Amino acid sequence: MPPRLAPLNWGLQPSSLLLPSSTRALLPSIPTTSPIPRPAQTTIRTIKSTNTPRPDRFAHNPSKPALNSTSTAALERKAHSTPLRTGLLAQKRGMTALYDPVTGKRTPCTVLQLDRNEVIAHKTRDKNGYWAVQIGAGEKEVGNVTRPLLGHFAAAGVGVKRWIVEFKVKGAEGLGVEVGELVGAGWFKQGQWVDVRAISRGMGFAGGMKRHGFSGQPASHGQSLMHRGMGSAGGSQGSGSRVLPGKRMAGRMGNERVTVKNLKVLQVDETNGIVVVNGCVPGPKNQIIRVQDALGKPWPKAPMSVREISPAVIREPAVVAA
Structure with a gap:
């Protein structure tokens, strides 16, 4: 930091020792009732920089302050992309097609x-540091x-489950489903959008053309056994x-987590626990699928509790007269 200089005494009388003897005799006749005001600003010798200050490299936007490193701030940053309610586990039964009658x-x-x-447990902000609902599905010996x-299943009052998954929710309002409650297909509504996540089908070792879509080497002009080579x-x-x-490069293809976004729910059968979604879903048949409200669409007006x-409507079979 440059040194701070003493204020200059502008307008003050010089010392009497510096005045000639003829002028020194006239000093008593000069009125000194009102002192000369000093300037309000003091002169500081410094260097003016021509470079504009750079934004903080920890700020996600130059016009906003730097990000906070606390866990509360982290949850606030993820609040806009955290679903309001829990998702469910489903099994992929296969693909089919629906025809518009019109x-x-x-x-x-x-x-x-x-x-x-079934709901197995709740994860709260005070105890676990985040909000989540633990869902179990299937059965196991x-x-x-x-x-x-x-003991974990016994404390929740549910049977032994084959799959256990946690679904994060935005806040305490997402814990509307109580521990031990059974959640069916009516949790989703026809016409809403969902995101599905699953492990894709493993296809073993694959070359560059199949795995990454490479175009391969030229089919002629002296190519020798390198038509499908990577190069x-x-x-x-x-x-x-x-x-x-x-x-x-070439390597193992598939057998990784894949997310398919914005699939529309076409039909919901609460009685049989079936949800029909538009398009394809990763994984082979009988693959476990995580189904949750879509993040890229407005939150649906769906139930927050069981x-x-x-309630499901069970239709009586029609009696055919003989």
Whole structure:
């Protein structure tokens, strides 16, 4: 920091020692009743910078302050992309098609079946640091479950489950489903949008053309057994004579988590626990699927608790007269 100089005494009388003897005799006759005011601003010698201040590199927007590193601030940043209510677990039963009775348009769709989705536990902000609902589905032999997990199921008052998944929710209002309650297909409404997540079908070791869509080598002009080859994997001088990390090459294809967004719910069968969604869903048949409200669409006007779900209507079979 530059040194701060003493204020200059502008307009003050000089010392009498610096005045000649003839002028020194006239000093008593000069009125000194009102002192000369000093300037309000003091002169500071400094350097004016021509560079504009740079924004904080921890700020997500130059016009906004830096991000806070607390857990509360982290939850607030994720609040806009956290669903209001829990999702459910379903099994992929296969694909079919629906026809519009008016236009005759064919719409491919996937049939998902819910298998005894029950609430096992609640995760709260005070105890666990976040809000979530733990859902269990399916069934499993008691002898194949560890004792701690059996105690966890017994505390919730539910049977032994095969799959256990946590669905994060935005706040305490998402814990409307009580522990031990059974949630059916009526949790979703016809016409709403959902996101599905599952493990894709494993396809084993695949080449670059099948795995990444490479075009391959030319089909003629002296190519010898390299028609489907990948080609060069790393440059000489530009990349340091090495293969850069993340290079797309041949390897295992599939068997990874895939998310398909914005699938429309076409039909809901509460009695049989079936939800029909538009389009395809990752994974083979009988694959476990996570179904939750779509993040890229407005939140649906759907039930927040089991009590708000409309009861299933079981139709009596028609009696055919002989």
